[in-house]
Amino acid sequence: MARMKGGEVIADVLIQEKVPYVFGICGHGNVGMLDALYDRQDKIKMISPRHEQTAGHMADAYYRVAHKPVATLTSCGPGSANMPMSLACAQADSSTFLAITANVPTSQFNRGPFQESYQHFQADFPSVVRPYVKRSFQPSRVDMLPTAMRQAMHLMTSGRPAPVNLDVPYNVFQEEDDVELPQPRLPGAAKRMGASPEDITQAARLVVKAARPLIFIGHGVTLSEASVELTELVDKLGIPVVMSPNGMGTLDMNHPLSLGFIGRNGTWAANQAGRHCDVLLTIGARFDDRSSSSWVPGYSWNIPPTKLVHVDIDPAEVGRNYDVELGVAADARTFLRQLLSELNGYSPMPTREGTEGWRRSIAEWKAEWEAHIAPNFGMDTSPMRPERVVGDVQRILPDDAVLVCDSGVHHNWFMQHWSARRPQRMLNSWGFSAMGFGVSGVLGAKLAAPDSPCVAVVGDGGFTMTPHVLCTAVEYDLPAVWVIWNNYAWGAIRDLQLGAFGGREIGTSFRNSDNGQPYNPDFAALAKSCGVDGIKVSRSSDFAGALEHAIASNKPYVIDLEVDPNVKPISVGTWRLPPLTPPEPAFGKPWRP
Incomplete structure (x- = not known):
């Protein structure tokens, strides 16, 4: 002692x-x-x-x-x-x-x-x-x-x-x-609990006998570092995957069986697969309102009649919002390893009879969605279209870059269109949706991944809540990049207000009191006053080069990016705030069996 x-x-x-x-x-x-x-x-x-x-x-x-x-x-x-x-x-x-x-x-x-x-x-x-x-x-x-x-x-x-x-x-x-100091904890001291053999056998039978199986993964798969096992399962069985934002990248989203995010601002293919699947294997996801279209049948899920196998390390989340066919309290990686062992000898879905129609439908939904969204990614406008922003960030950032999204309307666009290639490389404030997470969190991300570019995409409202991060970046030489999505408003709430209250708007746009014109600080000048390089970009054709330069500078950098506030995210599900009248999808229709 x-x-x-x-x-x-x-x-x-x-x-x-x-x-x-x-x-x-x-x-x-x-x-x-x-x-x-x-x-x-x-x-x-x-x-x-x-x-x-x-x-x-x-x-x-x-x-x-x-x-x-x-x-x-x-x-x-x-x-x-x-x-x-x-x-x-x-x-x-x-x-x-x-x-x-x-x-x-x-x-x-x-x-x-x-x-x-x-x-x-x-x-x-x-x-x-x-x-x-x-x-x-x-x-x-x-x-x-x-x-x-x-x-x-x-x-x-x-x-x-x-x-x-x-x-x-x-x-x-x-x-x-x-x-006397406690003994150091041994590696793996936090035990990875597994499922019972009976549960593994039942889960395997449900999945392999399904005509329209689907896998839904969330942050639990990321936290368990189960990317290798998930990818092996997907390749072994040929089952498509939908995901929550914090699960993105656990399966390379360029994988042909990755359908993207499911929910109000998800992809058409993901929501269609959720509506039509007959067995859903959910691992480390909790069915919050935004990834389930507020639990309204037919918009993202139909549970039941879809049979749900729900796996989560937290027993309190299993069956919280949907009745389960099989509930399993287990660590994601341990469960996946157990399931892979159980599945030895089973045939992958593409070789099984009765699954041809499911594979064909998945391909058609993906093609329909791509045809609908593709033209907007190449448009050269001033201010920029949101799709072009996402596309340019995707093209410029290497696969090991860390993208940190703040809360705001920009996040809806990245949830819908971003393709994460690796786990732990897309960070989101999802459950609590705290403004400031992306603005501040990018500094912590850079300390955790000093050799990777770290880029925060943040709203103009969120950035002005915690702009002092620029001082910290200078003091500790943290070369983070902030892309400020400047639409002169609390954009997500303004759109909700305009849509739900007949076009009436108060307290959501930033305007100059003298002339009523849109107002924000000159964020590039603000950055420079803190010792951070900054640039204002108003036209699409100028953004990619600015982002490349910001990353290559290896210094803290701010890009003040003017984005068209009148282009709304494409809703393919719904999000209900009772007693307001819920919006219907802007693309496609709900489906109930």
Whole structure:
């Protein structure tokens, strides 16, 4: 045992667990922790962005790319109160980081000192983040830290990942005690639970006997790093695949059996396959409203009569929104390996009788969709058409590039038309849809993948929420690229408002009070004031070259890109917000058996 300060215990456990970064903001409450990090700068690096929300999004994105957790550090009161946004974003998308928050000294609990939350319980910050973390620990003595750190590090990466909070009173960082650090966790300590042999046998029989089988994959397949196994299964059986945005790239989306995203702004082929399949094997996806057309039969799914085999590491998600033919609580990669072993000797779908019509329908739906969308990708306009933006980004970025999308109307276009070639290379704020995730997260992505281009496509509204990321990029030499989708509006909400309320609009467009014309800052000039190169692009023919130059510069770079606000994403499903009248698809019609 060694005599150590609390801050030293925390820092040494992080180092022992090979945590490379702490993303944090200083405050009076965490100076003891900062002092411990000062002595360990050669083993763990402190990066200080200009806002706590950004620290959380950076940590979230780092995990999504590297699948290794990092930590955040914030002070008492408002510093930590800025964290719920990024914690909720990570929790909703099954990402994780250790959120170390400071609190008031234990000797002052329940006395209302500076920045204490004490209305219902002393030092009550853990109640603030309770809905958004897997667990909150509040050790009140130094000798409690080793156990809390061991449990926190294990919990946040075992099972379904989610953030964990370590709330540390001010004095605990600086007080000393004789402590023994926990043993380092062994690789694979977070066990990959598998399915029972009976469930594997039943799943295999359902899939191979289907006339119209389909696979639906989500973030669980990405998190389990099951791309190889998924691809082997698809090639072995010849079954088409639809996916949620956080599952994109686990199967190369240029694969002939990849149908893309399913849902309101998915592809026609994906939604048609979802409507018509007779057996659906779903792995690591939770059937949220946007990937299921708000669960309305006939728009994305018909479950039942479609028989659902639902596999998820979180038993609470199995059967949450649809009745299952077979529910399986299992890790995605373990399940796929078990299923592949069970399927030895089975024939692939293209050689089985009764599947010819399904294969023919899939090919026809893909061709119909491609014929409908293809002409818009080559149009040269000013401002740019959204399809041309997606197409140029796709053409310029190498396969190993990391694309980080923020929340906004631009995300709808990328969900519908982007083809991810590799896993962990398209990051989305999906479940919580937090503006700022893409703007800030690209910095964490760049730290996780320093040799890959990292490009954030963000809305003009979202960027102006956290523009201080430019300062952090300069301070820490992080050559990220921001493509600002400038349509002079909260575009997604403006379109919803115009469509649902008879053309009435308020509070969604950005306008100059003097003349009523569209207004935004000069984002390129704003970037330059921060020491970041920037350029404004208004015409399609100028964008690809600007993006190539931005990536080649290997410096932080901003492209202020004017995009036509009057071109709407193509709806092939629906999204219902009761009691508003739901929109019908702009392409195709729903189908019910």
